Amino acid sequence: MSAVLGTYARIDVEFDRGEGVYLFTASGDRYLDFAAGVAVNILGHAHPHLVEALTEQARKLWHTSNLYRVTGQERLAERLCSVTFADKVFFANSGAEAMEASIKMARKYHSHRGHPERYRIITFEGAFHGRTLATIAAGNQPKHLAGFGPKVEGFDQVALGDLAAARAAITEETAAILIEPIQGEGGIRTAGWPFLGALRKLADEHGILLMLDEVQSGMGRTGKLFAYEWSGIEPDIMAVAKGLGGGFPIGACLATEKASAGMTAGTHGSTFGGNPLAAAAANAVLDIVLEPNFLLHVREMGLLFKNRLADIAIRHANIIAEVRGEGLMLGLGCNIPNTDVSRMLFAEKLLAVTAGENVVRLLPPLIVTDTEIKEACAKIDNACARLNATLTA
Ligand SMILES: *Cc1c(COP(=O)(O)O)cnc(C)c1O
Numbered sequence: 001m002s003a004v005l006g007t008y009a010r011i012d013v014e015f016d017r018g019e020g021v022y023l024f025t026a027s028g029d030r031y032l033d034f035a036a037g038v039a040v041n042i043l044g045h046a047h048p049h050l051v052e053a054l055t056e057q058a059r060k061l062w063h064t065s066n067l068y069r070v071t072g073q074e075r076l077a078e079r080l081c082s083v084t085f086a087d088k089v090f091f092a093n094s095g096a097e098a099m100e101a102s103i104k105m106a107r108k109y110h111s112h113r114g115h116p117e118r119y120r121i122i123t124f125e126g127a128f129h130g131r132t133l134a135t136i137a138a139g140n141q142p143k144h145l146a147g148f149g150p151k152v153e154g155f156d157q158v159a160l161g162d163l164a165a166a167r168a169a170i171t172e173e174t175a176a177i178l179i180e181p182i183q184g185e186g187g188i189r190t191a192g193w194p195f196l197g198a199l200r201k202l203a204d205e206h207g208i209l210l211m212l213d214e215v216q217s218g219m220g221r222t223g224k225l226f227a228y229e230w231s232g233i234e235p236d237i238m239a240v241a242k243g244l245g246g247g248f249p250i251g252a253c254l255a256t257e258k259a260s261a262g263m264t265a266g267t268h269g270s271t272f273g274g275n276p277l278a279a280a281a282a283n284a285v286l287d288i289v290l291e292p293n294f295l296l297h298v299r300e301m302g303l304l305f306k307n308r309l310a311d312i313a314i315r316h317a318n319i320i321a322e323v324r325g326e327g328l329m330l331g332l333g334c335n336i337p338n339t340d341v342s343r344m345l346f347a348e349k350l351l352a353v354t355a356g357e358n359v360v361r362l363l364p365p366l367i368v369t370d371t372e373i374k375e376a377c378a379k380i381d382n383a384c385a386r387l388n389a390t391l392t393a
Pocket of ligand 1: 093094095096097099128129130131180184185213214215216217241242
């Protein structure tokens with residue numbers, strides 16, 4: 001029995017080292033990692049530039065707290081602002097904390113403007129925003145809320161893609177609308193880019209904020225630096241994490257000057273948020289992701305992968321119902337339990353992640369190559385053939 005609290009249903013495997021898109025066990029078994037730490041290892045494992053940047057920083061200074069200036073953090077914030085809608089960035093250590101900062105900021109925005117009664121946030125069915133008390137209330141999944149006492153007040157959930165329901169949910173107490181441009185845990189689900197545009201318009205009409213959770217869809221995952229860029233609109237507040245540190249824990253809440261105006265000294269904080277080590281890791285990730293052809297590569301690989309998956313889905317229609325997603329944020333809608341599919345992929349030494357709506361997510365490192373995608377497709381093909389054999393047996 002492990003002394004670790006049993007909150008995870010872990011697969012009984014341990015990885016010893018990683019290199020690029022591969023993970024190795026101590027006994028030398030090689031796995032193709034299309035889980036990427038759940039969309040975290042966007043540059044794969046042991047990327048030389050990240051290793052060098054983190055090692056160099058580790059020799060100099062790890063942590064000083066936010067009582068003092070942290071130049072790496074200032075540089076990271078400036079760089080994030082220069083490539084997004086944002087003017088200001090708050091640094092945290094995780095996606096849930098980035099979301100907490102976002103939720104607090106949306107409430108503070110209105111209270112700062114003399115409307116403390118405007119604190120409610122509209123969210124969408126199937127959403128996942130983290131596991132803190134406020135973010136489980138935002139996500140509103142019964143399995144995440146059960147047993148944890150009264151739900152944090154102030155979240156109103158409507159069906160994904162239902163603009164009329166979103167409009168009807170707006171009251172004098174509404175502060176913001178919160179949405180994932182593409183739901184990750186929910187099963188690579190999206191209401192489409194025009195829906196984001198419609199929400200932007202709705203928010204503007206009512207003087208409320210549009211908040212995006214790009215914890216999973218951000219940092220190049222969909223082939224744009226942030227998924228909202230596909231929609232042609234900009235949010236007021238956005239939470240980022242997962243890929244931001246390439247495996248080092250760091251999250252961020254990005255916001256416009258206007259939306260963040262109430263967040264003055266003392267209103268929010270984090271001991272570790274954006275410390276020198278975390279900032280060094282994220283700056284190194286940006287060095288690579290902001291290279292001229294990086295996102296083009298993601299889009300090309302995404303198209304290749306999606307087309308090949310579509311072929312596999314046609315050949316194994318009894319296993320795979322559909323291929324969905326954008327860029328390298330892809331999902332296989334399954335016709336048999338998704339856990340059976342992911343287990344068979346694991347047997348083929350391909351790592352993937354299950355999600356809602358009976359989907360298996362394929363989230364390879366963004367540095368994945370044509371050859372590695374071919375290798376993954378061969379494994380998926382084999383897994384489908386083996387599953388098919390068990391079905392017809
Ligand atoms: C993973 C995730 C979170 C939570 O991030 P943690 O780092 O686990 O707290 C929040 N929102 C979305 C969309 C996510 O995918």
